[in-house]
Amino acid sequence: xxxxxxxxxxxxxxxxxxxxxxxxxxxxxxxxxxxxxxxxxxxxxxxxxxxxxxxxxxxxxxxxxxxxxxxxxxxxxxxxxxxxxxxxxxxxxxxxxxxxxxxxxxxxxxxxxx
Amino acid sequence: xxxxxxxxxxxxxxxxxxxxxxxxxxxxxxxxxxxxxxxxxxxxxxxxxxxxxxxxxxxxxxxxxxxxxxxxxxxxxxxxxxxxxxxxxxxxxxxxxxxxxxxxxxxxxxxxxx
Numbered sequence: 497x498x499x500x501x502x503x504x505x506x507x508x509x510x511x512x513x514x515x516x517x518x519x520x521x522x523x524x525x526x527x528x529x530x531x532x533x534x535x536x537x538x539x540x541x542x543x544x545x546x547x548x549x550x551x552x553x554x555x556x557x558x559x560x561x562x563x564x565x566x567x568x569x570x571x572x573x574x575x576x577x578x579x580x581x582x583x584x585x586x587x588x589x590x591x592x593x594x595x596x597x598x599x600x601x602x603x604x605x606x607x608x609x610x
Numbered sequence: 611x612x613x614x615x616x617x618x619x620x621x622x623x624x625x626x627x628x629x630x631x632x633x634x635x636x637x638x639x640x641x642x643x644x645x646x647x648x649x650x651x652x653x654x655x656x657x658x659x660x661x662x663x664x665x666x667x668x669x670x671x672x673x674x675x676x677x678x679x680x681x682x683x684x685x686x687x688x689x690x691x692x693x694x695x696x697x698x699x700x701x702x703x704x705x706x707x708x709x710x711x712x713x714x715x716x717x718x719x720x721x722x723x724x
Contacts, residue, residue, distance in 0.1 A: 500653070529712075538699055538714035538715050539654070539714040541714075544711055587653055598659070599644075599712070601654050601655065603651070603652055
């Protein structure tokens with residue numbers, strides 16, 4: 497079946513602009529995660545959605561970052577007033593249920609802020 | 611909070627040799643330890659995981675060992691092949707009910723020379 501998809505695959509934006517990154521999880525997966533991967537670094541947790549529960553936003557680095565998940569499926573990560581340090585690969589993952597289950601990752605969106 | 615250290619950062623082996631990657635963690639309450647493989651331009655893929663009630667788990671050429679007392683766990687790849695070349699990440703989670711998230715190590719770039 498289809499895996500996790502993300503769009504766009506690459507995004508170049510000017511400093512100060514807003515960007516939206518999209519994630520389509522695997523159908524039937526109730527949990528969705530966003531991570532950030534900077535060059536040569538590990539994955540940094542950003543936010544976690546599980547069903548209809550309030551999202552765990554504890555990893556968001558600043559109030560310029562926000563995410564929504566509509567209808568328990570598609571998620572959008574929004575970065576407002578982008579800064580150069582926001583340049584990274586943004587990865588989305590989904591899993592069948594909660595945190596103890598295998599997370600399936602999408603290919604990521606490479607964001608470059610110039 | 612949890613801190614995950616991963617060593618080495620790069621590892622080069624000859625085809626057929628074994629490779630070992632080690633991770634240490636700080637939170638004794640951590641109870642889930644997955645390993646992910648990331649190929650260039652792709653999202654990470656779970657290759658094996660272990661839970662805190664198990665000391666060792668094996669899947670064909672891949673094995674993971676866990677020492678909860680010392681708070682470290684290791685990935686062992688035997689009979690390495692060129693297609694094993696990738697970046698490997700360990701992760702740690704402290705799952706309490708529906709809370710918790712994966713904390714990743716910084717990754718190990720494994721190169722298998724034919």
